[in-house]
Amino acid sequence: MNLNDYQEKIEASKIKRSLDEHISELLELFVDLADLNFISFYKFDYEYNVFDYEYTINNHGEIIEKPENTNKKYKIKIKKNRVIYGYILLNKRIKSKKVLKRLLNKIRNHFHKQRQIEKSLYDADSSFNIYLVYEENLKNFCENLKSGLKVLFNTDVISTKEITLYSKELKSKDKKHIIIYLVDGQEKIVQDEDIIKNLNELIIVIGPNDHRISMYCGKLGIENYISINEFKAENIKNIVLDTRKQLLTKNRYGNKIIGLTGISGGIGTTTISMNACDLLAKNIPDKNILYIDLTNTKAISNLFLEENPLPEKTIIDLINSSEFNIESNLDNGLIKKRENFYCITGIQKHIDKEYIEKDVFIEKLLEYISSSSDYFNFIVIDLGEADASNLKSTLYDVVNDLWIVTEMSLPHISKLKTFYSLLKRAGLKDKTSFIVNRFDSQNAISISDATSILNMNDDEKKLFNDMKIPNDYQDLGQCWNYCKLATEYAKNSLFVKKLDSILENKGFYKKEEKSETKNSLFSFFKKSE
Known part of the structure; x- marks a missing residue:
């Protein structure tokens, strides 16, 4: 997001608040x-x-x-x-x-x-285009489907006989695309075979109930073939929703910006953020990782990442000093933890809390994030305790993924209910996930009780089961006392194993399975060398 985009969003947000009041x-x-x-x-x-x-x-x-x-x-x-x-x-x-x-x-x-204001506010960050490629005799069907999809997904739907007319748009990294072919035979798919093979997009084919066409589409890697006789709009909707997370987490550089915020202080947001960055750096050595501490209380990340209780430079100095440049930034608050792991530690003085909320700082911060996105493949922003401040509300919009850290206690879930409701009203539900920290703590309420309090539907309930971290107080307590990352000094702890599993399940990296030599029943017959 550049400065002009930010200013336009501020104006649109004011109009939306006024409409909400009216x-x-x-x-x-x-x-x-x-x-x-x-x-x-x-x-x-x-x-x-x-x-x-x-x-x-x-x-x-x-x-x-x-x-x-x-x-x-x-x-x-x-x-x-x-x-x-x-x-x-x-x-x-x-x-x-x-x-x-x-x-x-x-x-x-x-x-x-x-609704029009919400479209201008949120669609630019997370929208995708739908292309309908049709044959002449299916034109009426195409027009009806087009109007239905516009209402269903609140996005741009383009109808065309030739997808090649939009090759430039399809190569763009700004958005993801869904291509739906409407055919009455195999000819159109054969004609576009080379194009389809080179498209890294979601492709759906709606055609006759013909097993040969379906098989041919499968050979081209098209997994979704729908018979036109059995067609329902819900079929397409379910396919798109199943892949929506992948469609919406691609920013202009193909990189990822992740924001973490805790439903209260001391809930483990900083611990999870720092250790997640270290795991990313270790498991993807060819990718560059940046950790940004934007907590609005006195930061502690400098103790773990910089091993310096009184850093001379912090995020204030870095953002104010210059634009993004690795070499000069290293003298102004950017810390090099490892070859591919950099960090920016947070504020150290209470008076700085007011400064980071000012528009001038937010504008410079957005410019810095935008510039650094071209170099860093992952930017992890530690947002501290969740609130609706100017700084954090802006960054909730900017990030690709927003992870909310909570515990399974009634006070935390009650506070989460209010905050999650605000995020949904702001159109941020699709980028939101939950990390349930210390889920097995004594007196923790059940997942079903929590989702009931939050008034969640079945799709949302799954969010609570995806990222649960056990209460590993012994290992983490020792690391905390000595200001050490668990990923370095408690590598085999439950916390590290679970966090590692979460990142792998999210698709950030995939570990190669180590092949173990198994001794068979007849291994003793092997000749000795």
Whole structure:
């Protein structure tokens, strides 16, 4: 993100906040005019085809807790043309009045404006294009599918008879692409065979129920063939959602920026961040890793990575001093831990906390991250405790992946519920994952209880099982006391093994399986040499 993009996002964010306030005021007015006790709003999530609970407003204009289930509730769907924005839930039936109809129409218009702003805010960072390559006799089918996909994925859909017309766009690293072929025979696939072989994109073919065409597509590496007779939009939706994480984690340099934030202080965010960087550096020696400490309390990363309790230079000096340049930066706060592992340690003075929240620092930081992305394959940003400050809200948008560190205690999960709700409203759900630290601690609540409190759907529940780290207090306690990385001084600890497994499962690296020589039952018959 460059400076102009950042300024445009700031302006768009202001407009969105204003629209959010207007929508709340209109819903409050609706409660009064319809003589209701409360009104609840559920926002439609077009990517997962579910309605997510947002908030409830009572007849005093206050935001209240989600009401308990009552016997009778009534829904009014909020949509304009074919686009669904959500629905409002009422506690009783209301009479049809002109004033309520006009008010609902105004509410619809505001939601329409809100959606357009959200598209400009979030799609540029994480969007993908869909190309429909069709044959002439399937043109009508193509047009119907095109309008449906636009609504389903809120993204650009381009229809064409020749995919070669878009070869320049397909080579771009800025976005990922989904290519859907609509065919009534094998000829079009044969014609584009060389193109298909060289495309590193998700390709789907919709065609006749013909086993030969399906087999031919399989030989070209096309895994998704859908019979046109059995076609449903949900088929494509499920395929795309299954691969969506891969589609959205590619930035302009093909590199990755990961942000980690803890739901509270002392939860292990810095420990996980530093050790994850060390594992990445060791397991991918041909890739460059950068760790950035952006915690807004006195940093401790310098003790582990720099082995210096009082560093002369910190992130403030580095970002203010110059643009990205390895050699000059090493004199101004950039630390070289190893040949491919660099780090920038955090603030040391409380007064610096106010400075890193200023626009001038944020602008310089974004420029530095943008420039350094051309050199570093992985940038891991330690964001400290989760909050909605100016600095952190900006970086939540910038990162490709956002990992939230939590523990399985009721206070942590309650706080996580509020924070995760904010991220979903900001359109950041797809880049968000959870690291459940010390999941096996005494008195920890269960995964099912946590997901129930968070009001998660089935897809979201999986996030809690992917990245769980055990309570390895003995090994980590020793490393902490001596300010040593666990990856260096407790290599066989449960913590390191699990963190290593998480990074490997995420696809950041793959270890070669060591072939072990197994003694067979008849090994004693081998001739001695």
